[in-house]
Amino acid sequence: MDPVRNRVDGGPSGPRPRRRFSRRNIFIYGTLFVVAVYYLLPLYVMIVTSLKGMPEIRLGNIFSPPVEITFEPWVKAWAEACTGLNCDGLSRGFWNSVRITVPSVFLSIAVASVNGYALANWRFRGADIFFTILIFGAFIPYQVMLYPIVIILREIGLYGTLWGLVLVHTIFGMPILTLLFRNYFTSLPEELFKAARVDGAGFWGIYFRIMLPMSLPIFVVAIILQVTGIWNDFLFGVIYTKPDLYPMTVQLNNIVNSVQGVKEYNVNMAATLLTGLVPLVIYFISGKLFVRGIAAGAVKG
Amino acid sequence: MESVSIRDVSLNFGAVRVLEKLNLDVMEGEFLVLLGPSGCGKSTLLNCIAGLLDVSDGQIIIKERNVTWQEPKDRGIGMVFQSYALYPQMTVEGNLSFGLKNQGMPRDQIRERIERAAKILQIEPLLARKPAQLSGGQRQRVAIGRALVRDVDVFLFDEPLSNLDAKLRSELRVEIKRLHQKLTNTMIYVTHDQIEALTLADRIAVMKGGVIQQLDEPHTIYNRPRNLFVAGFIGSPPMSFLDGEVMAKGNGFSFRLGEHEVPLAGYVAETELAPKQAAIFGVRPEHVEIHHEGDVPETALYPATVDLEEPMGADSLVWVSLGGHTLSARVDSSQRFRRGDKVRIGFNLSMASIFDQETEIRL
Structure with missing residues (x-):
């Protein structure tokens, strides 16, 4: 028996001492470190390569940091790289993508949030069937619908235009976004909705004055989903637009996969990083808004 | 004179009959309590009176006006909910003015109404606060104020005290009673708490299975229950x-x-x-x-x-x-x-x- 440890007076008191370098800690943090390095390495290689000149790349050591830092590849990727007949770089694709993403995100969220609100709160006749059909749409493979949509767009005269693509993105965003908004609005206290009805607010009054102000978190989630989804889209972009309206992803592919001339790895890396920048920025600035609880105070504590 | 009359009201949810040929007359200025175990149809009946639920059959008459097909806002009713349902993003003043703005009332008139209600309910210092910054009792007063500013004939209370702790509940109970004596509006109050019913009511309607079992003064309900259910439901410790x-x-x-x-x-x-x-x-x-x-x-x-x-x-x-x-x-x-x-x-x-x-x- 340990005479000190089991003594009542002068024995242990206060917090139990902890060892910082216990075997457990070393194991946990070691694993985390290795996994983090594994995931960050490709990004490191891309950044490093994009800052090198071609002669340095030909040396073959992809992990070595650049001896001479040059931003030439970035400038070239943005403004000079050639795809087909156009030689104005990714900038064209970037602005096309902006012109596609902004209206698509706005339209799809505007329509889906009203859909979700109507389904959650107004329970019109046939609401359940409508909802089931909508959700069912989410499970039909895109490939099945590609050609019919080409025909539809051609018939309404939108084939090959940016607005045609916006329309397609809006429709394909509908099932998941409607589900998202419906579930969120269902989770808001129903009594708020009833109180607003007693107070004489109508369909739009309740939507804009009561529901919208309480729904910032779900709108942020929807915006993140849509911006990254639509920005990263390749399939619809390549099918429903013409070469000079191609979104950034399609143009990136055309730059990287061009078979003529020398493979400019540094330009390709810079172009890829540029394309990925928008979703990254969205994640960084919106992360905090995810966790905001806004309905606090609606219900008595 | 009757303030609210319910005539042969039935309500079905699909095949489930929630209310069955229900008749009820509430007198002008009366405090009527609908009392019953959960699932007896008391809240459903209140929602029918408010117009938040459409009846399957029958008529609802408020102040000699048939309001069966009218929207909640046109029925001359105000409602206080279990959670109080204050609009969280609006200040107390915003909460009170919301209904009046929807009516398109001019601004100075709105201010006048709010001032009067705030004075009656003693919430003048709270007008600029958000609901999250209020205590339970203050929230209740604001919720009542929302009905008060609209100058309604009938107040409907849907279990307003049932998720508060026991001490606050008995305080607010007294406050509601005092308010009724001051305002003299007709009030219909739903609860499953017999103490609330016995202390507040002028008359109690004991409900079970969508049917009113007995409608009487608290004293009569307690001492001369009409059937075994009422006798067993009322009284603690029980009969x-x-x-x-x-x-x-x-x-x-x-x-x-x-x-x-x-x-x-x-x-x-x-x-x-x-x-x-x-x-x-x-x-x-x-x-x-x-x-x-x-x-x-x-x-x-x-x-x-x-x-x-x-x-x-x-x-x-x-x-x-x-x-x-x-x-x-x-x-x-x-x-x-x-x-x-x-x-x-x-x-x-x-x-x-x-x-x-x-x-x-x-x-």
């Missing part, structure tokens, strides 16, 4: 029920309880009593007297044994067995009873209830 038989005895009747016969002198019967009728004798704990063997007055006739004593502060509840039946008696806490004590009990027959065993209706 004791003893199975037995009504018997003819001399000129009158008596109730046979096992080997004992309780003469029914003093019992005011609702209907003609018939001999050899299987019945249930119901008596509240405070209408049972209980004495230790020894110093027994003449009224306490029946020997019993003490099972259990439950001290409750001011008084105690004593459970005794009387010839195989168990019943409880309420005694002053200065009297002590122990398990196994031999006692004698007596009944205050004018306050007892007798129900037919088959129909469960008061005899």
Whole structure:
């Protein structure tokens, strides 16, 4: 028996001492470190390569940091790289993508949030069937619908235009976004909705004055989903637009996969990083808004 | 004059009948409580009156206007919800003015109304706050204020106290009662809490299975319950029920309880009593007297044994067995009873209830 440890007076008191370098800690943090390095390495290689000149790349050591830092590849990727007949770089694709993403995100969220609100709160006749059909749409493979949509767009005269693509993105965003908004609005206290009805607010009054102000978190989630989804889209972009309206992803592919001339790895890396920048920025600035609880105070504590 | 009349109202959800041919008249300025266990249709009825639910059949008349097909806002009602449902993003003033703005009322008139309501409810210093910054009691006042500014005829309360702690609940109960005396509006109040019902109501409608079981003043509901359900639902600690038989005895009747016969002198019967009728004798704990063997007055006739004593502060509840039946008696806490004590009990027959065993209706 340990005479000190089991003594009542002068024995242990206060917090139990902890060892910082216990075997457990070393194991946990070691694993985390290795996994983090594994995931960050490709990004490191891309950044490093994009800052090198071609002669340095030909040396073959992809992990070595650049001896001479040059931003030439970035400038070239943005403004000079050639795809087909156009030689104005990714900038064209970037602005096309902006012109596609902004209206698509706005339209799809505007329509889906009203859909979700109507389904959650107004329970019109046939609401359940409508909802089931909508959700069912989410499970039909895109490939099945590609050609019919080409025909539809051609018939309404939108084939090959940016607005045609916006329309397609809006429709394909509908099932998941409607589900998202419906579930969120269902989770808001129903009594708020009833109180607003007693107070004489109508369909739009309740939507804009009561529901919208309480729904910032779900709108942020929807915006993140849509911006990254639509920005990263390749399939619809390549099918429903013409070469000079191609979104950034399609143009990136055309730059990287061009078979003529020398493979400019540094330009390709810079172009890829540029394309990925928008979703990254969205994640960084919106992360905090995810966790905001806004309905606090609606219900008595 | 009737303020709210409900005429033959039925409501079905698919095949489920929630309300069945329900009739109810609420008088001008009356405080009516709808009381019942959960699922009895009381909140549904309130939502029908408010217009938040469409009835399947029947009419709803408020202030001599048939409002059956009208929107909630046009019915002249204000509603206070269980969660209070204050709009969280608006200030107290915004909450109060929301309904008035929807009516398109001019701005200075809105301010006037809000000032008046805030004064009555003593929430003037809170007008700039958000609901999250208010206490439970303040939230309730704002919720009432939202109905008050709209100058409605009828206030509807949907279990406004049921998720508060016991202390706050009794405080706010008093406040609601005071407010009713001040405002003199008609109020319809839904609750499953019988204490709230008994303390607040001018009349109570006890509901079960979508049907009103009894509609009476609290005193009558408590002392002369119309059927077994009302008798068992109202009262805490609950009424004791003893199975037995009504018997003819001399000129009158008596109730046979096992080997004992309780003469029914003093019992005011609702209907003609018939001999050899299987019945249930119901008596509240405070209408049972209980004495230790020894110093027994003449009224306490029946020997019993003490099972259990439950001290409750001011008084105690004593459970005794009387010839195989168990019943409880309420005694002053200065009297002590122990398990196994031999006692004698007596009944205050004018306050007892007798129900037919088959129909469960008061005899």
